[in-house]
Amino acid sequence: xxxxxxxxxxxxEIAAGEHILHFYSSESQRLNVLTEFIKDxxxxxxxxxxxxxxxxxxxxxxxxxxxxxxxxxxLIEGQLVFMAHEDCFATGGNFDEERLIDVIxxxxxxxxxxxxxxxxxxxxxxxxxxxxxxxxWLRFEANASNYIRTLPATCLCQYDERIIxxxxxxxxxxxxxxVIIGDYIFENxxxxxxxxxxxxxxxxxxxxx
Numbered sequence: 001x002x003x004x005x006x007x008x009x010x011x012x013e014i015a016a017g018e019h020i021l022h023f024y025s026s027e028s029q030r031l032n033v034l035t036e037f038i039k040d041x042x043x044x045x046x047x048x049x050x051x052x053x054x055x056x057x058x059x060x061x062x063x064x065x066x067x068x069x070x071x072x073x074x075l076i077e078g079q080l081v082f083m084a085h086e087d088c089f090a091t092g093g094n095f096d097e098e099r100l101i102d103v104i105x106x107x108x109x110x111x112x113x114x115x116x117x118x119x120x121x122x123x124x125x126x127x128x129x130x131x132x133x134x135x136x137w138l139r140f141e142a143n144a145s146n147y148i149r150t151l152p153a154t155c156l157c158q159y160d161e162r163i164i165x166x167x168x169x170x171x172x173x174x175x176x177x178x179v180i181i182g183d184y185i186f187e188n189x190x191x192x193x194x195x196x197x198x199x200x201x202x203x204x205x206x207x208x209x
Contacts (some may be wrong), residue, residue, distance in 0.1 A: 014040055016151070016153060017151060021188070033156070034158065038060070038064070046111070047078070047081065047111035048122075050081070051085060052083075107153075119152070119154075121153055121154070126163055141176070142194045146195075174190060
């Protein structure tokens with residue numbers, strides 16, 4: 001996967017510290033982007049971590065194999081890891097910010113201890129954008145851009161655009177510096193710095209579009 005810069009559309013490779021947004025409208029779109037992101041991690045000697053539904057794990061393995069990637073080898077070596085949503089992000093079905101930060105930090109530290117250069121972490125986060133605590137989630141996504149920028153990791157946030165609200169879509173676009181459109185990752189001209197975003201929204205009773 002390559003990034004197209006908004007100024008001049010010059011291609012360059014994904015670097016560590018990037019926070020990427022992907023809206024999908026079909027399962028094939030979600031899985032294709034996820035598979036490419038995992039393979040990008042392999043190329044960079046990063047640990048590739050997919051936080052997905054358990055039923056999707058075998059599907060992704062099959063897709064990697066069809067792309068002539070030995071998924072079994074990467075699983076045995078520990079460079080490919082699948083995690084379930086419930087093991088990472090929620091307590092009692094609710095978003096738990098401290099737990100999420102601990103999972104991200106722990107995953108990256110484990111990758112470094114194991115000798116990998118960093119981590120590619122992909123999450124399907126539709127559930128968070130459609131739950132009862134959407135405002136807290138959007139604030140976390142805004143903060144994440146600052147947090148991730150300092151880490152040897154690249155994070156991919158995937159959302160089902162068929163399910164989440166227009167207001168959530170608008171706010172998610174504002175909180176990610178990069179967005180996937182088709183086969184490319186673009187610099188996002190609508191991205192708002194976390195400091196500005198949080199200052200504007202933190203006193204509102206409801207998140208804005």
